[in-house]
Amino acid sequence: MDKPAVRHKLLSFFNSYFFAEVNPHKLGLIRILLVGLTLLQTASRYYLMHRITSLGPAFDVLHTPSHLLKLLAVPFPLPPELQLPFAIGYYLVGCCAMVGLFTRPALVLFGLANIYVFDVQYATGVFDHEMGLVSQVLLVLAFAPGTMAFSVDRLIGWLLHKKSLTTTQPLYHFLPGPRVPVWGLRLIMILLACTYFTAGFSKIRYGGIQWVDGKTLAHYLNGQASPNIAGHRPIFMGPAVVPADKKWKDGFGIYTYSWGNKQRNVSRMEIGKFIASNRFIITALSIATVIFELSSILLLTSGWPKLLYLVGAIAMHQTIGFLMDLRFLKFQLLCLLLIDWQWVYRTLLSGFNKVVARRQARTSSLG
């Protein structure tokens, strides 16, 4: 095939993959439910944002913002006198984003506000990996077509059109909005795929292929990494053999820290210990985890591969939540909302119809 033909084929694929039109319902639902869950979870942890305020000028020197917030040149951490206005503003823009009032500006502000809150948390030591992706998704929603589906803005638009007699559409037709290019949903899917892929890639990068032998996962499930079990549990670690040039600080050479198992439920911890003690199960789980994460490109396909990956991701988070109390509820919600339920319905209906037709054919041939 000559170059212009290849280029034409690639362009056609790119156009149909990113710019084919879809109903905007999914984006509207993601906006409402993801923003709602983010508001609930942030409120339960941060309430009136007292935990992200400045601890004092001396500490502020150490608590530095991320590159993105440095570009925005905002006070960091939050000055105490701005705590209440920020909290009020956060919940106000969040509610506006959720119901869809001044939808896009509200989503931009809510996305940036979440980046701010969780960047302050990171500046004090803990990177919220779930909110890393979710805050990006909120910003994608601010720019993607179709986000205003099921919004108060669309309701106001319908009322204005009805008043000026420029529409005869009933509200339930008007509220979702017209069909839109699919690129917003594709971008969210790509970001999700990148997140899962890099999680798997990091295991190989930092742990090597030996990560799949099960010993690492066993450490996290057998109680050794649990801060909820009595006893001193040092979290920093390094390999047995460290090159001499890496020991200058302390004579040891510390590489990283372990991440901890937050589970407090005794029976779930016992299940974790049983799994950790079974060489076959823990190795199979480790191999499955890495293969699953590295296969996230399936999210960019359609049909059964994409569906199975999304269901698999939900199952993986459910398992991690059960064993380690790291539930990643927003990831689970996002995966659930990204399932093409119309395709599932059509496929199941088609399968059901085929089964019925085969049975009828068999009955009539016997008759």
Added chain:
Amino acid sequence: MKATQKVYAVSVMVAFLLPNLYVMYSGHESFPFTHAPMFAHYIDETTLFYDFEFIGQKGHQETFLYPSYESPLPSKDRVIRRFFFNKVYGSMEASSFSHFEHDTQEQFIRRLELFFASYFGYLQHDTLGIQTVRLEVHQYNADYQLTEKHTLGYFDVSTGKFQYTWTNRQ
């Protein structure tokens, strides 16, 4: 779809994807971009574990300040430990998310001085009368049994200086 709309779409996608791909490549997190390094490092029976200890000294009297140090700080031990490692101490693994490129002893000491002055600033007014804070690093085997301890140095509360005493000849 109009060409301008396509240009807009591609610009937005590139704006989101580029920093993510860069962080995935470089291994250095910057919120909200991450390469998801959680649970990634290999742990087996040969892995060595470590902990830091900050011990307040007044003459021959010693007070254990960390991991359970006093208020006014609202932080929990696990938070301060991760912060201390990520932002002050630094990883010796070149590809790690908390590695300081081309780190030197002078830069390390300066970070320690900033940290100690901030987190132990309350000692200036504390009735315990602590004069120095000794920083130790303890090594443990995979069963969390102590195998070795090294003293890195002393932070002088009144001068705000960290005297780094560890040498690799020890």
